Amino acid sequence: MLSYAVRRILMVIPVLLGMSLVVFFMIRAIPGNPAQVILGQKATKEAVAALTHKLGLDQPWYVQYIKYLGSLLHGDLGESIRTGAAISDEIWPYLAATLELSLAAMIIAVVIGVNAGIISAWFQNSWFDYIAMVLALIGVSMPIFWLGLMEQWVFAIQLDWLPTSGREDVRSPIEPITHLYLLDTLLAGNTEQFMQVVQHLILPSVALATIPMAIIARITRSSMLEVMKSDYIRTARAKGLSMFWVVYKHSLKNAIIPVLTVIGLQTGLLLGGAILTETIFSWPGIGRYIYDAIGYRDYPVIQSGILVIATIFIFINLIVDLLYAMIDPRIKYN
Amino acid sequence: MAELARNQTPMHTVQEKTESASLWKEGWRRFRKNKIALIGLGIVVFFILLAIFAPLLAPYDFKDQNLAERLQPPSSKHLFGTDDFGRDIFSRVIYGARISLWVGFFSVLGSVIAGSLLGIIAGYYGRWIDGIISRLFDIMLAFPSILLAIGIVAVLGPSLQNALIAIAVINIPNFGRLIRSRVLSIKQEEYIMAAKAIGMSDTRILFHHILPNSMAPIIVQGTLAIATAIIEAAALGFLGLGAQPPNPEWGKMLADSKDFLTQAPWTMIFPGLAIMLTVLGFNLMGDGLRDALDPRMKS
Numbered sequence: 277m278l279s280y281a282v283r284r285i286l287m288v289i290p291v292l293l294g295m296s297l298v299v300f301f302m303i304r305a306i307p308g309n310p311a312q313v314i315l316g317q318k319a320t321k322e323a324v325a326a327l328t329h330k331l332g333l334d335q336p337w338y339v340q341y342i343k344y345l346g347s348l349l350h351g352d353l354g355e356s357i358r359t360g361a362a363i364s365d366e367i368w369p370y371l372a373a374t375l376e377l378s379l380a381a382m383i384i385a386v387v388i389g390v391n392a393g394i395i396s397a398w399f400q401n402s403w404f405d406y407i408a409m410v411l412a413l414i415g416v417s418m419p420i421f422w423l424g425l426m427e428q429w430v431f432a433i434q435l436d437w438l439p440t441s442g443r444e445d446v447r448s449p450i451e452p453i454t455h456l457y458l459l460d461t462l463l464a465g466n467t468e469q470f471m472q473v474v475q476h477l478i479l480p481s482v483a484l485a486t487i488p489m490a491i492i493a494r495i496t497r498s499s500m501l502e503v504m505k506s507d508y509i510r511t512a513r514a515k516g517l518s519m520f521w522v523v524y525k526h527s528l529k530n531a532i533i534p535v536l537t538v539i540g541l542q543t544g545l546l547l548g549g550a551i552l553t554e555t556i557f558s559w560p561g562i563g564r565y566i567y568d569a570i571g572y573r574d575y576p577v578i579q580s581g582i583l584v585i586a587t588i589f590i591f592i593n594l595i596v597d598l599l600y601a602m603i604d605p606r607i608k609y610n
Numbered sequence: 611m612a613e614l615a616r617n618q619t620p621m622h623t624v625q626e627k628t629e630s631a632s633l634w635k636e637g638w639r640r641f642r643k644n645k646i647a648l649i650g651l652g653i654v655v656f657f658i659l660l661a662i663f664a665p666l667l668a669p670y671d672f673k674d675q676n677l678a679e680r681l682q683p684p685s686s687k688h689l690f691g692t693d694d695f696g697r698d699i700f701s702r703v704i705y706g707a708r709i710s711l712w713v714g715f716f717s718v719l720g721s722v723i724a725g726s727l728l729g730i731i732a733g734y735y736g737r738w739i740d741g742i743i744s745r746l747f748d749i750m751l752a753f754p755s756i757l758l759a760i761g762i763v764a765v766l767g768p769s770l771q772n773a774l775i776a777i778a779v780i781n782i783p784n785f786g787r788l789i790r791s792r793v794l795s796i797k798q799e800e801y802i803m804a805a806k807a808i809g810m811s812d813t814r815i816l817f818h819h820i821l822p823n824s825m826a827p828i829i830v831q832g833t834l835a836i837a838t839a840i841i842e843a844a845a846l847g848f849l850g851l852g853a854q855p856p857n858p859e860w861g862k863m864l865a866d867s868k869d870f871l872t873q874a875p876w877t878m879i880f881p882g883l884a885i886m887l888t889v890l891g892f893n894l895m896g897d898g899l900r901d902a903l904d905p906r907m908k909s
C-alpha cells in the first residue's frame with residue numbers, strides 16, 4: 277500500500293509539469309502577436325511592445341517557461357490584464373464559490389444516485405427500476421445549461437419558490453470570512469442568511485448534479501447486481517439476515533469500489549460543468565471568472581483559472597485512487 | 611519461402627474476412643433484437659433526415675426575420691413560436707440539426723483518425739514513443755474536457771469551425787487509449803506473428819489486420835462520442851464560443867432565449883429538447899452497439 281501510494285503521488289509530478297506546459301503554450305498559440313490580440317487592433321505600437329515585454333514574450337520560450345514555472349511554485353499566478361490585480365489574490369472568492377457549488381452538487385449526486393442505484397438493483401425489473409433507469413438515461417443525455425434554464429423557468433419564474441440567480445440576497449449582503457457562504461453564515465450565527473444561501477444553492481447545484489447523479493445511479497445498479505449474485509450474499513441471505521442488512525452492509529461495501537472511481541472522474545465533469553451552470557445562474561465562481569476573462573481577452577486569467585481547476589481535479593483523482601487502494605487490497609501499482 | 615508466403619496470405623485473409631463478416635452479421639442480429647437500441651437508431655435516422663431535407667421541411671428560411679411577429683407563442687403558423695427577431699423557431703430547430711450533426715460527426719471523425727494513428731504508433735512500436743504519447747494522453751485527460759475546449763477556442767477565436775477543432779482535439783486521447791490497448795492485445799495474436807514471420811510489412815500489418823480488427827470498439831466509442839460532441843458543441847455555442855449569428859445552432863439559440871424566459875419560454879424549450887433527443891438517440895444506439903459488438907459483453 278505504501279509503495280503504491282508513493283508511486284501514485286510521484287506520478288502526479290510529470291502530469292502537473294505537462295499541464296503547466298500546455299497552459300503555458302496556450303497564450304503562445306494565439307495566432308499573430310498575442311499582445312496585439314489582447315490589446316486589440318487600435319492599440320499603439322508602444323502599448324503592444326510594453327505588454328509583450330510585461331508578458332515576457334520577447335524572450336526565448338524555454339526562458340519564459342522556466343520563469344513561469346518558478347512563479348507558479350511561489351504561488352504567483354500572474355496578473356489580470358483587466359483588473360491589474362494579482363490573480364492569486366483575487367481568485368479565492370471565485371474558487372470558494374465554485375467549491376461550495378460543486379460540493380453541494382456532489383452530495384446531491386452521490387446521495388440520490390447511490391440510493392437510486394441500490395434500490396433499482398434490489399428491486400430489479402420493478403417499476404421503480406425501469407423509471408429510475410429511464411430517468412438516468414435521460415439525465416445522461418441532458419444538456420445541463422438547458423436543465424438550468426428549465427429550472428429557472430419552472431421554480432423561480434412560474435412557481436416563485438426559489439431565487440432565479442446569484443449567491444446571496446442582495447438586500448442582505450453576507451460579510452465574507454472564508455468566502456464559503458454556508459460556513460460564513462454559520463460562523464456568524466445568522467440562520468436567516470444561512471437559509472437564503474441554501475435557497476440560492478438549490479437550483480444551480482441540482483442542475484450541476486444531474487449528469488453525475490445519473491451516471492452514479494447506473495454504475496451503482498450494475499455494480500450491486502454483480503455483487504448480489506455472489507455466493508457470500510446468498511450465504512448471508514441463507515443464514516436469515518434481513519434484505520436491508522444484506523444490501524446496505526454486505527453488498528454495498530463491495531459494490532462501492534467502482535462507484536468511487538466514477539465519483540472521482542465525475543468531479544472533473546462537475547468542475548467543467550460549473551462554467552455553464554455559473555453562467556446561467558450568475559454564480560460568481562471560477563467558471564464565471566474564466567468566462568468573463570474570455571470576453572476581455574484576459575489570457576493570464578484564462579490560463580490560471582484552467583490550471584487551478586485542472587490541478588484540483590488531479591488531486592481529487594489522486595485521493596480517490598489512494599482511497600480505492602485502501603479499500604481494495606487487491607490493487608497494486610502496475 | 612517467398613512463394614509459400616504468397617500462397618498463404620490469401621487463404622489467411624479469406625478466413626479473416628469470413629470471421630469479420632460473421633462478427634458484423636452476428637452484431638446486427640443482436641442489435642435488431644434490442645428494442646431500446648432500435649429506438650435510438652430511429653431517433654438518429656429521424657434527425658439525419660431532418661438535416662438532409664431541412665430546406666424542404668422547414669416552412670421558413672432560418673434567417674427570415676419578421677419583427678411584427680416577434681416572440682409569438684406556438685401556433686399553426688409557427689409550430690414552435692418565434693424568437694425576438696420574429697424568426698420561426700421550428701425552421702431554425704430543423705436547420706440546427708445540420709449544424710449539430712455536422713459538428714458531431716466530423717469532430718469525432720477527426721478524433722478517430724488522429725487518435726487511431728497515435729494509438730497505433732504507441733501500441734505497435736512501444737518503448738519511448740509509447741511513453742511520450744501515453745503521457746501526452748494522460749496530460750490531456752487531466753483537464754476537464756469542456757474546459758480544455760474552452761481554452762482552445764479562446765486561443766483560436768470563437769467560431770463553429772474552431773469549436774469543431776477543439777472538440778476533436780479533446781476527444782483524441784479517448785480513442786488513442788482505446789486503439790493502443792487493442793493493438794497491444796492484437797499484436798500478441800498468432801496470426802500477427804505469422805504475418806510477421808512471412809515478412810509482411812509493419813504498415814500492412816497495421817492497416818490490413820490490426821485496424822480492421824479494432825473497428826468494433828471504435829464504432830461503439832464513436833457513436834457515444836458523437837453524443838458528447840453534440841452536447842459540447844452546444845455548450846460552446848451557449849457560451850458564445852461556437853456558431854455565430856445568424857446560424858441556428860441549438861446551443862446559441864438557448865443562450866439567446868435566456869433574456870426572454872418570462873415572456874417567451876418556447877424560445878428555450880424546443881432547441882433544448884432537440885439537443886436532448888439527438889443526444890439520447892446516439893446514447894441509446896451506442897449502448898445497443900456495445901452490447902451487440904463488444905465480445906466482452908457476450909455472456
